[in-house]
Amino acid sequence: MAAPVLRWLCPGRCWAFARIGGCSCHGRGVPTASTSSGKRGQSSVARQSLITAQEPRKGDREWAAVVGLEIHAQISSNSKLFSGSQVHFAAPPNSLVSFFDASLPGTLPVLNRRCVEAAVMTGLALDCRINKKSLFDRKHYFYADLPAGYQITQQRLPIAVDGSLAYSVCVGKKLGQAVTRTVRVRQIQLEQDSGKSLHDDLRSQTLVDLNRAGVGLLEVVLEPDMSCGEEAAAAVRELQLILQALGTSRAIMAEGQLRVDANISVHHPGEPLGVRTEVKNLNSARFLARAIDYEIQRQISELENGGEILNETRSFDYKLGCTVPMRDKEGKQDYRFMPEPNLPPLLLYDSASLPAGADPQQVINIDRIREQLPELPSVTREKLVRRYGMLPEHSFALLNEVGLLEFFQNVMKETRAEPKKVASWVLNTFLGFLKQQNLAVSESPVTPSALAELLNLVERKAISSSAAKQVFEELWRSEGKTPAQIVAEKQLELMQDDEALEQLCRATMEAHPQVVMDLKKGNPRAINKLIGLVRKATLGRADPTAIKEVLERQLSG
């Protein structure tokens, strides 16, 4: 998309500008766009470009940003990558530590089959080439949460390479304008997680919890094909959904099961790539895009001020909203990579190469795993669009909340209402109530059956849709009541008696000749007044559309 000069070319909807402009860490680097449109908040790309075009400045050339990601996903498995201790979130400190995890001398790693399967599944889902032979290496550094003084990883020959990840970004302000982008997956590798250190500055000590040490990680390396925070966030979100659909990782960022490091650089289009910085440990979905955009902006400002970018590691300060340098500047760290001598090469097979008489417990067949792959989110969305004629953005929304799709499908099972209507109820009303009270789908007081029953009442025209909203609210509040009960209690049934309605309309018109005259004179609002009066007379139990129809018929006839 040819988005013209905006300081920084981002084909997506990059309204992040306006937000970051206020950061005090910036210095002079507040972009033109935000000073003029900052007050307006989000502006579309086109509008901003108009503004800058009117104020040409020196050195006002285009910038392009390049973002690559290293994503660490904790593998969902019963035990750790190389030892039998269990994997649990929030267990008492140092309660899930085997002799190997504590690096007791003489202990040896034993590879966890489930972790290998998880890596293969993820590699297949991301269209990677699965390496039938992969190797393990040691990466050395000294740190309190790394008991052995090295991490076992796959540096030379990882388990999967050369894949791609497709994700969706919104361009333009309207919801319907989404485009699909792809980012190349350089590789997926198996590696150990480290323990956790908690710094107690009060007592000048560091507390080390090794529960997490040795948990299996999948590191997914995404090539620098992304150009802004939004694209990166969208890619991470899609990866999260894929991992969750596969069951290979629960990928919950808040629980540390998905951690992102970003590699960011800027350059003028047509010129070579700039020096990159690494922004580490972006552990919040909310701040991911913000942190990346901040760093992009920081680099642009720095370079425009005549400074230079250091190839350094930075972290994002959530409170200040800016990136800060992280590691000591002693030069690049030498990890002294070495093959892991205690683990033979990892050999995987497919149906063709499987050795005869092989014990199925001892070998992994890639073809088998491919056959049993769960449905991927992109396929699920496609099916929803095809089956229900759903809007693509609704399919995205349904998959974006845990349990929501299942809820929708359960409602669909019990109602003959139009899918679009059901989707609208689920995504707007139902989801709205959930979000208001910060509940998960599983905690919803309204069951799919209840909602289906409600929708059926509307379908049969037993109640109006506005009455339905009232019923829903009541359903939400009071446990155990059925929609039918609530309708009866509140007397919300639509009038079924056509005769009575005809009479009421006639009576209302007779009682209000002034309004009728207004109407005949051509006042458009008069009809609504009449409808309102009839409705009142019916105690709200007549459908406004039906009333209108009767009135119009009576007036013309």
Place this chain on the structure above:
Amino acid sequence: MLGRTLREVSAALKQGQITPTELCQKCLSLIKKTKFLNAYITVSEEVALKQAEESEKRYKKGRSLGDLDGIPIAVKDNFSTSGIETTCASNMLKGYVPPYNATVVQKLLDQGALLMGKTNLDEFAMGSGSTDGIFGPVKNPWSFSEQYRKKRKQKSHGEKEDSDWLITGGSSGGSAAAVSAFTCFTALGSDTGGSTRNPAAHCGVVGLKPSYGLVSRHGLIPLVNSMDVPGILTRCVDDAAIVLGILAGHDPKDSTTVQDPVKPFVLPSLTDVSKLCVGIPKEYLAPELSSEVRSLWSKAANLFESEGAKVIEVSLPHTSFSIVCYHVLCTSEVASNMARFDGLEYGHRCDVGVSTEAMYAATRREGFNDVKL
């Protein structure tokens, strides 16, 4: 009794000629008498006597576990032994008591063997003399033999007697000395670049280095993971075969052990060597070889030849590169394996509170010795 082979002692135990407890007491008292050899770092007297008691019960019921039931053994101090201090002859692990047994130790204990103690070694098995551990050097029992005494008296006069002793070779010098001095019937050593075979040769006992992958390394505190193997020291070849039969086999805890099943074997009694072809690598005839060793080597070759075997020259052309490759691999793997000794989880820790790095540095400086290559 202490000079018998494993099979002979085992038979004696079965027949009641001697009890495990008596055997144990004999070995323990001999260990005390030969304390000057410095072969043992830890003598596990209580443990051994308890094990002897259990073994005795089994023999009484006629339900012995096998050839090793009730037999005193010793284990090099770089094997993890549950509840018994394991130091690797280093300050770094002084006071470290492992919570688990090495697989090979467990296998021997499962056969009813009696653990006499943990033997001395070069620190972390790095050395070939058993002289570099923090508990001092191991003395070769042959230092106190009549032949050696005579030789010494001829050479020098008035020199202090206890400063003139022979090394055991290493790094499994303690194990070799323990076997050579009859304080146990077999001992576990480890072999990376000759650390079982070298002291075996120096102490005049049998030292067997099993092929890599045959015997589990789980619990063997590693020096070079790609080359370490547990080694077996005995006083005769048949005994070594018995012990190997017990130790060999796949261990799920050690991914580098061979998966093929190991069938128990009995050494054939080789009376006819006419079908045997013995190769002598020509590259091994190094100029640095001592004349004594060279003549013994020739003697052995001639022995085979005179008995009808074919003795031919073979070539191992990469021999000269082996030591440099060894040094590269050894130094990198050792550096890697020593990285875990930082004082945090176990072992020696220096009480330096300035920073974690400072604590690491101080701990490792105090815990480790100088490496003499």
